[in-house]
Amino acid sequence: MGQALGFYQVDQSNVAIKEHFGKFDDVLEPGCHCLPWFFGYKIAGGLSLRVQQLNVKCETKTKDNVFVTVVASVQYRAVAEKASDAFYRLTNTRGQIQSYVFDVIRASVPKLELDSVFEQKNDIAKSVENELEKAMSTYGYEIVQTLIIDIEPDVNVKKAMNEINAAARMRLAANEKAEADKILQIKKAEGEAESKYLSGLGIARQRQAIVDGLRDSVLAFSSNVPGTSAKDIMDMVLVTQYFDTMKEIGASSKSSSVFIPHGPGVVRDVAAQIRDGLLQGNASQN
Known part of the structure; x- marks a missing residue:
């Protein structure tokens, strides 16, 4: 009804893209705007300025040939000053971000051994964030934060790692027990x-x-x-x-x-x- 009467409302934390006879004309900020459609003005679509989150699950292998699944969480938002670029230049924003995350992770993780992947997950997240920031800023998006929230090795690898850890702890416990028995015998x-x-x-x-x-x-x-x-x-x-x-x-x-x-x-x-x-x-x- 509002558009029929020539008025359009933009909600808070959103912007609207205004076109004139199919050509970009202006970015409408939150509030009520006059839109004389009979002169060729229309709303092409809206864009949210809120921070959005995308979890990307990427399977790759480490330097010691262990397959792992790395889950990266990317928080991003559209920049109001570049709303036209964010609206027109990308067809699938989430797919584009996912592609860059795959590229960086699959280039970084194979250079590290499994233990180093866990130790340097913050460095991997920083590399993903820097690459996304350079790529997505030209499309009107800001990368707020990138986190590596999970590193999941293969089930058999996890089992082997747990067995190694358990054996090491049992060996340490046996050494401690033997040392205690030695002290008791000496005393x-x-x-x-x-x-x-x-x-x-x-x-x-x-x-x-x-x-x-x-x-x-x-x-x-x-x-x-x-x-x-x-x-x-x-x-x-x-x-x-x-x-x-x-x-x-x-x-x-x-x-x-x-x-x-x-x-x-x-x-x-x-x-x-x-x-x-x-x-x-x-x-x-x-």
Whole structure:
């Protein structure tokens, strides 16, 4: 109805292309415009100035012959000052952008190995953006941003990469576990060595205390009982300790000790053996 009456409305963030007898005449900005169609004026079409997004999926291969699918997201918009170029010079804007994206990606990715593609995706996006900016600016379009939003290798390649990563992590875990076991064994050996050292030190001190006690007993007995020799006193002390030990063994209900040979006649031999053992132990400590 508006066009029939010679008026035309252009919405916000849009422009309209005005023609006079089929020839470009003007770019109409948002608002209401007088359009006397009976003088040969008409609206050839409209153009949005909003930012638009195009996702381009491109399959290519890397330097190490791995096929990947790269998804690039291109954000673009028409420039109001070049609206006539954007309207007349391109038939399929999205197809043109897609062609340039394919060209840049298929020229950049084959120069890189797979790992480098992931690491340098920002550089690839910048290359696509620069190429699009140079090409599309002549057609009245501005490239706002270009992003590489996905890099998808072949399924078998992804599986192999995951297996390699898992094997590397398992190898690292095994090394760490072996190192931990090594530390535990070293600490355990150090603990056993320290324990044996302290045990030997305790035994040495015990034997020294026994020898000191026996010496004091012999000296005290010799001073109180004149005419007795040190050997007689030692035999008596050792025999007394022997019978005390036999008493303790016999008082235990769970004792399974057996002395062979045994009898009153061999007590002196037992005493000699005990005395010799204590004297040898004392000599080794000194």
